Amino acid sequence: MQQATDSHDLFRLINDAHSPLGDIFFGTISGLGDGLVISLLCSLLMLFRLRLGIASVVAFIVSGLFAQLLKRLFDMPRPPAVLENVHVLGHSLTSHSFPSGHSTSDGVMVLLAFLIWSRADWRSWSVAILFVLAAIGRIYGGVHFPVDVATGLTIGVVTMWLCWKASERLPVETWLESAWAWKVPAVIVAVQAAVLGLGYHVQPATAQSLALILPVASLVILAQVWKQRSADE
DSSP states (O other), rough: OHHHHHHHHHHHHHHOOOHHHHHHHHHHHHHGGGGGHHHHHHHHTTTTOOOHHHHHHHHHHHHHHEEEEEEEEOOOHHHHHHSSSOOSSSSSOOOOSSHHOOOOOHHHHHHHHHHHHHTTOOHHHHHHHHHHHHHHHHHHSSSHHHHHHHHHHHHHHHHHHHHHHHGGGGGGGHHTSTTHHHHHHHHHHHHHHHHHHHTTTSSGGTTTTTTHHHHEEEEEEHHHHHHHHHHHH
């Protein structure tokens, strides 16, 4: 009971601190945890770091399925169902609160940042902090309690670590000898970018701008990779 009260108090502290600028900021970056957005980012990584990209895709899928299982198992109410005057960004949701699916995906990306670079690299911390803020945005946006977000982040981080260690057994070096090692991920990226840019509804709805920015950026990167790899063959 005390833990629930503390979680509600922390929720109030974050959710009540809303402002027009905060709505724009958290309303946008919280969409980084959307399933298709994360899937696209992981697929892009496969073009440059195949082993790590594969590990991240598997971690995203496995952690997401585990989070959905826990959601159905516990079926906890969301803030608008138990609290009054909740500041909500996007659609108001009432069920399946624990754990946060978006935060689970964010957790995958948090650890992934340190696997791409290093703990001493400012890029690692910048990306990790961005995805932690994206997870906090689920509290700010009124759809999750802090315990939902903290649990989701933990699931994502742990799953990403396990998948990265397991990926060491994959014969990636052999696969890289084939042109399909980059062409298959390239096709996946193209398809995902097309789906995201052609009518996909990002969650929350306030992050819909990502459905324009990310597909364009992905296709620009894909065109450069395709040009360079084709020239090397």
